Amino acid sequence: MLRIPCPHCGVRDYTEFRYAGDATKVRPTHGTDDVRAWHDHVFLFDNPKGAHREYWQHVQGCRQWLVLERDTATNTVGRAWLAREGAAS
Amino acid sequence: MSEISRYSAWSLARRAWSGARWRRAWRAAEPRPSYDVIIIGGGGHGLATAYYLAANHGITNVAVLERGYLGSGNVGRNTTLVRSNYLLPGNTEFFEHSLKLWEGLSHELNYNVMLSQRGQLVLAHGPGQMDVLARKGNTMRLNGIGAELLERADVQKLVPFLDYSSHCRFPIYGGLYQARAGTVRHDAVAWGYARGADHLGVDLIENCEVTGFLRDGDRVTGVQTSRGVIHAGRTAVCVAGHSSHMARMLGWRLPIESHLLQAFVTEPIKPFLDHVISFGAELFYVSQSDRGGMVFGGHIDGFNSYTQRGQLPKVQTVAECAVALIPGMSRLRVLRHWGGIQDMTPDGSPFIGRTPFQNLYLNAGWCYQGFKATPATGWCLAHTIAHDEEHPLIRHLGVDRFERGNGHDEYGLGLWTYKQ
Numbered sequence: 001m002l003r004i005p006c007p008h009c010g011v012r013d014y015t016e017f018r019y020a021g022d023a024t025k026v027r028p029t030h031g032t033d034d035v036r037a038w039h040d041h042v043f044l045f046d047n048p049k050g051a052h053r054e055y056w057q058h059v060q061g062c063r064q065w066l067v068l069e070r071d072t073a074t075n076t077v078g079r080a081w082l083a084r085e086g087a088a089s
Numbered sequence: 090m091s092e093i094s095r096y097s098a099w100s101l102a103r104r105a106w107s108g109a110r111w112r113r114a115w116r117a118a119e120p121r122p123s124y125d126v127i128i129i130g131g132g133g134h135g136l137a138t139a140y141y142l143a144a145n146h147g148i149t150n151v152a153v154l155e156r157g158y159l160g161s162g163n164v165g166r167n168t169t170l171v172r173s174n175y176l177l178p179g180n181t182e183f184f185e186h187s188l189k190l191w192e193g194l195s196h197e198l199n200y201n202v203m204l205s206q207r208g209q210l211v212l213a214h215g216p217g218q219m220d221v222l223a224r225k226g227n228t229m230r231l232n233g234i235g236a237e238l239l240e241r242a243d244v245q246k247l248v249p250f251l252d253y254s255s256h257c258r259f260p261i262y263g264g265l266y267q268a269r270a271g272t273v274r275h276d277a278v279a280w281g282y283a284r285g286a287d288h289l290g291v292d293l294i295e296n297c298e299v300t301g302f303l304r305d306g307d308r309v310t311g312v313q314t315s316r317g318v319i320h321a322g323r324t325a326v327c328v329a330g331h332s333s334h335m336a337r338m339l340g341w342r343l344p345i346e347s348h349l350l351q352a353f354v355t356e357p358i359k360p361f362l363d364h365v366i367s368f369g370a371e372l373f374y375v376s377q378s379d380r381g382g383m384v385f386g387g388h389i390d391g392f393n394s395y396t397q398r399g400q401l402p403k404v405q406t407v408a409e410c411a412v413a414l415i416p417g418m419s420r421l422r423v424l425r426h427w428g429g430i431q432d433m434t435p436d437g438s439p440f441i442g443r444t445p446f447q448n449l450y451l452n453a454g455w456c457y458q459g460f461k462a463t464p465a466t467g468w469c470l471a472h473t474i475a476h477d478e479e480h481p482l483i484r485h486l487g488v489d490r491f492e493r494g495n496g497h498d499e500y501g502l503g504l505w506t507y508k509q
Contacts, residue, residue, distance in 0.1 A: 045344070047333035047334075
């Protein structure tokens with residue numbers, strides 16, 4: 001079972017969370033009409049085998065959005081922090 | 090194929106009489122410095138492509154590079170179903186071509202792939218779903234593919250052991266039946282294509298991991314491997330699950346996420362389930378193997394992963410589907426369950442064809458449906474490599490289709506359905 005260390009609720013089963021994908025993606029500038037930039041943002045993925053930084057929402061707990069570090073090759077879980085603190089921190 | 094290596098009743102009888110040993114089904118080839126075509130990935134798709142390059146196009150200076158052993162990936166990890174009940178133009182023809190190739194494959198390869206056309210039943214649990222199935226069935230029939238729309242009473246006659254009780258959560262309303270659908274012995278597909286390709290002169294190189302590409306500008310000229318540099322006129326990538334991993338070596342990003350799909354087999358029981366059945370209320374499909382085990386699977390685990398180990402909550406979900414559909418399965422014990430890594434794409438359709446790089450061809454993004462597509466993929470990709478132009482059956486499957494707004498969404502549910 002994948003267990004996620006929620007900063008509010010402690011270590012919980014992943015089934016309490018909703019997965020929301022790559023947290024390192026940066027939205028194109030608001031209002032930009034650069035279609036290529038939107039295509040790349042929406043459709044393309046780094047999809048790394050290894051370190052991945054991703055969003056999860058603790059829907060059955062504190063309902064906060066988190067950023068989690070996970071190794072996609074082993075499912076080893078690293079740090080988790082609140083998404084409002086930024087994905088880069 | 091020489092007379093000595095052909096399998097037949099005669100060769101079986103002769104060996105039984107003389108005690109002579111069978112020859113290895115394929116050579117253990119050593120990599121040569123260069124090939125006309127290199128295929129990365131020794132799974133079903135890669136081996137089929139190599140076979141059809143040699144058999145259909147006379148291109149035999151070909152190497153298949155496999156990181157592990159042949160057939161060690163998804164070709165041996167699926168639930169072995171083959172069918173051609175697709176709705177969208179493009180898909181209907183492609184998967185029907187595949188099913189026709191399945192029907193002749195054992196003879197074509199002189200290798201028994203144990204195709205069993207036991208029929209597949211897709212269930213509907215309400216009138217809306219029944220309309221969708223009727224439309225799909227009509228599309229199939231207009232394309233010359235047989236399909237039968239069954240009402241509840243017909244379904245009950247065909248498969249009396251489903252849950253028809255008044256209290257069940259998703260009462261069965263009807264179904265769509267394709268009699269020519271069925272199952273294939275999945276490992277035999279890899280072995281049969283491997284043997285066929287080897288006999289035509291293709292080098293099958295195992296334990297050979299590709300670690301980088303050789304490039305001349307935007308042209309791919311070969312690969313770096315764990316067993317040295319190999320030059321190639323043309324290179325094809327058939328590495329389901331690891332497609333993004335390959336693309337990254339070229340600084341290329343794909344519209345793909347790698348996800349884990351689990352499959353299950355129970356302890357063997359006596360013949361019970363004569364067909365392939367797909368639940369209509371959830372993604373769940375089940376058949377009974379020749380050995381007697383119930384083979385079934387469901388949805389992906391739900392977050393991108395390269396581990397081939399599934400999470401237990403999904404086991405519970407899939408087991409609930411099994412019991413909701415067939416209450417008689419409730420006391421069966423699951424013998425094994427396993428995971429495979431599959432490429433998930435935004436619209437659920439794959440990518441086959443040329444790429445932004447010259448002499449590089451991509452076959453990726455098969456989502457749940459790679460196994461049944463094996464022969465047609467090999468057929469069409471071989472054509473694409475030989476002519477440097479997409480086969481007509483796969484023209485709608487270009488990797489650049491989202492840039493042009495041409496998503497190919499078979500189920501009409503919109504993009505990203507796998508994330509919901």
